[in-house]
Amino acid sequence: MIQGVEVLYLIGAGLVFIAGAGLYALLYAYGKIKGSILLQRSSYLFALAMLGGVAYIVAHPAFDTFWKSLLTVCGLTYLFIPKSMLWVMERVHLREEEERKKEKHNPFYTNY
Amino acid sequence: MSKLYESQKLALWYFSVALVLFGAQLLFGLLAAYQYLNPDFLYGVLDFSINRMLHINAMIVWLIMGFMGGVYWFLPIETGREVVGIKLAKLAFFVLVAAVAVVVLVYLLVQTGKGDFFTLWFITEGREYIEAPRWADWGIVAVMLVFYFNVVATVIKSKKLTGILGVLIIDLLALAGLYLAGMYFTPNISVDQFWWWWVVHLWVEATWEVLVGVLMAWALMTVLGTPRKIVEAWLYLEVFLVFGTGILGLGHHYFWIGTPEYWLGIGGFFSALEPIPLVAMVVHAIYDAGSHKLRAANKPALFWIMAQAFGNFVGAGMWGFMHTLPQINLYSHGTQITPAHGHLAFFGAYVTANLVLMYIAIQRVRAPEGPALDSRAWKLAYVGFVITIFGMVGALTVAGFAQIFVERAVGGATWSAYIAGQEHPWVREPMYWRFGFGVLFLLSYLILIYDMLTIGKRAATATEVKPA
Numbered sequence: 001m002i003q004g005v006e007v008l009y010l011i012g013a014g015l016v017f018i019a020g021a022g023l024y025a026l027l028y029a030y031g032k033i034k035g036s037i038l039l040q041r042s043s044y045l046f047a048l049a050m051l052g053g054v055a056y057i058v059a060h061p062a063f064d065t066f067w068k069s070l071l072t073v074c075g076l077t078y079l080f081i082p083k084s085m086l087w088v089m090e091r092v093h094l095r096e097e098e099e100r101k102k103e104k105h106n107p108f109y110t111n112y
Numbered sequence: 113m114s115k116l117y118e119s120q121k122l123a124l125w126y127f128s129v130a131l132v133l134f135g136a137q138l139l140f141g142l143l144a145a146y147q148y149l150n151p152d153f154l155y156g157v158l159d160f161s162i163n164r165m166l167h168i169n170a171m172i173v174w175l176i177m178g179f180m181g182g183v184y185w186f187l188p189i190e191t192g193r194e195v196v197g198i199k200l201a202k203l204a205f206f207v208l209v210a211a212v213a214v215v216v217l218v219y220l221l222v223q224t225g226k227g228d229f230f231t232l233w234f235i236t237e238g239r240e241y242i243e244a245p246r247w248a249d250w251g252i253v254a255v256m257l258v259f260y261f262n263v264v265a266t267v268i269k270s271k272k273l274t275g276i277l278g279v280l281i282i283d284l285l286a287l288a289g290l291y292l293a294g295m296y297f298t299p300n301i302s303v304d305q306f307w308w309w310w311v312v313h314l315w316v317e318a319t320w321e322v323l324v325g326v327l328m329a330w331a332l333m334t335v336l337g338t339p340r341k342i343v344e345a346w347l348y349l350e351v352f353l354v355f356g357t358g359i360l361g362l363g364h365h366y367f368w369i370g371t372p373e374y375w376l377g378i379g380g381f382f383s384a385l386e387p388i389p390l391v392a393m394v395v396h397a398i399y400d401a402g403s404h405k406l407r408a409a410n411k412p413a414l415f416w417i418m419a420q421a422f423g424n425f426v427g428a429g430m431w432g433f434m435h436t437l438p439q440i441n442l443y444s445h446g447t448q449i450t451p452a453h454g455h456l457a458f459f460g461a462y463v464t465a466n467l468v469l470m471y472i473a474i475q476r477v478r479a480p481e482g483p484a485l486d487s488r489a490w491k492l493a494y495v496g497f498v499i500t501i502f503g504m505v506g507a508l509t510v511a512g513f514a515q516i517f518v519e520r521a522v523g524g525a526t527w528s529a530y531i532a533g534q535e536h537p538w539v540r541e542p543m544y545w546r547f548g549f550g551v552l553f554l555l556s557y558l559i560l561i562y563d564m565l566t567i568g569k570r571a572a573t574a575t576e577v578k579p580a
């Protein structure tokens with residue numbers, strides 16, 4: 001059971017969790033593109049906030065082992081999204097450039 | 113620059129009607145919001161329930177019309193030919209507009225029925241968001257079939273089945289098929305709601321999300337010149353993540369409506385994962401915009417593209433996740449938290465996407481060869497919309513928190529606790545702020561309309577005047 005004001009803290013923790021995940025992703029990706037170590041480092045602050053948010057929910061007795069493990073996996077996933085997404089984006093860009101060198105004229109591009 | 117395709121002219125009609133209905137949506141929303149403050153206002157003439165119904169039905173219809181406009185806009189570019197069956201498409205447009213007009217008139221003038229089959233067929237079906245009476249349902253199905261025929265026939269004739277078009281064709285089939293689930297009638301309210309959620313949830317959290325993915329892929333190619341290979345690779349990933357989490361995320365609406373208990377686990381599990389693709393979209397947007405240094409010939413379209421990525425994340429991701437775990441939803445279900453999330457998600461994901469499409473069309477019509485599409489008014493509308501939507505949503509969130517605490521957590525969700533919650537100043541006062549921000553939201557809408565009517569025109573004349 002959730003007691004009194006705790007439910008509001010849990011909702012707030014949920015907001016911090018996802019907001020942290022988003023801001024971490026944003027700053028990390030932007031820092032990577034700009035080549036700014038400072039931005040990348042500060043992104044980890046939001047990763048910490050994210051982990052704090054999810055830790056608060058995981059620690060709450062209203063959630064049993066099933067939910068605790070689910071939320072933990074969830075939190076860890078968000079930790080790796082920015083890195084893995086950037087990896088995917090860079091791969092796709094590289095492959096695209098190589099292919100463009102091979103076939104110089106592709107009629108599809110001219111449409112836009 | 114070549115002339116517009118007929119299909120693109122049709123798109124402009126779709127956009128125009130969509131914008132008019134957007135305005136109507138806001139007027140009825142303001143009436144409903146005012147009735148929160150003064151419940152006697154128009155009581156017995158135009159009740160809250162009617163205003164609310166018109167508010168959200170207008171929203172669904174205008175957003176879909178805008179998306180259809182977007183498809184009619186890009187389809188001939190993508191396939192390099194006029195849309196097959198364009199005459200039929202135009203006829204379908206007029207049928208749709210006429211049907212919407214009749215339905216609105218009946219909503220306004222007849223409003224309610226006895227709750228029998230006559231009501232179901234001719235007045236209202238009574239399912240939130242898709243209340244249109246049964247005859248109009250079939251009309252909508254017919255229009256959708258024409259639309260689908262246009263898309264598929266054009267792709268077949270052009271022999272250009274691109275990856276984007278493949279996703280579009282499959283997604284539209286699912287989107288239209290789900291609408292049929294919303295027409296299934298059964299006297300058992302649990303079963304009825306079970307199917308009704310298929311439409312509402314599987315639209316906005318699966319099929320619309322993918323449709324917007326398709327439209328934004330074309331938008332990125334147009335506005336930023338992003339290569340096709342890149343937008344397509346990203347689109348496949350997005351489809352995988354959105355469908356993978358969003359389809360079974362449906363369960364977060366099956367917690368308390370009489371469906372089996374296993375939905376608590378399924379709904380909580382999958383919808384907890386739903387923000388993952390939304391965070392990935394933010395990374396994607398940053399990557400694309402960052403490598404272009406936010407420079408593009410279509411300023412408003414570019415900025416609304418960014419707003420779409422972030423709005424989707426904040427409205428659906430943040431405001432969605434915070435009440436999606438069943439342990440928490442037990443307390444928050446149906447409080448003002450729900451419309452706080454509903455407003456931010458619909459605006460952030462779908463209003464923004466529509467504005468991107470419209471500005472792309474405006475640039476092509478007004479300033480195809482440059483100069484860059486820009487004005488002061490679009491910036492004003494942009495900032496106005498962002499501030500006022502957060503103003504309204506912030507107010508509703510505060511009221512929701514107070515309701516959860518006073519009515520549910522402390523009061524134990526009894527009838528008297530409900531009244532105590534409704535009378536609490538932290539629930540009542542935010543309703544004034546919501547109305548105030550609502551008025552300013554309408555003002556932003558008016559600036560947007562002014563801008564859409566004028567942007568690109570003055571710039572064009574200015575360049576003409578200079579040499580003289």
Ligand code: HEM
Pocket residue numbers: 240316317364365383384386387424427428429431432433434435436437441444445446447450451453454455457458461
């Ligand atoms: C663009 C995407 C989305 C849109 C447009 C949207 C819109 C809405 C709307 C309008 C409602 C209210 C439905 C009603 O009338 O009862 C709602 C409810 C809900 N949404 Fe979303 N939503 C989106 C995404 C999400 C996501 C990603 C999540 C979870 C992470 C989520 C979680 C919920 C929950 C739990 C409810 C039920 C609220 C209650 O119990 O009262 N939504 N959504």
Ligand code: HEM
Pocket residue numbers: 138139141142144145146164167168171450451452454455458459463546547549550551553554
């Ligand atoms: C002038 C601005 C607006 C005002 C004053 C307004 C007001 C309202 C009011 C009073 C309700 C009924 C809430 C209830 O049942 O307690 C409502 C519901 C709703 N509105 Fe708005 N609205 C505005 C703009 C918008 C916009 C721009 C959108 C999205 C594009 C939107 C989407 C919705 C949705 C989805 C619901 C149903 C939410 C739910 O039941 O959870 N509204 N609005």
Ligand SMILES: [Fe+2]
Pocket residue numbers: 313317361362364365
């Ligand atoms: Fe949902």
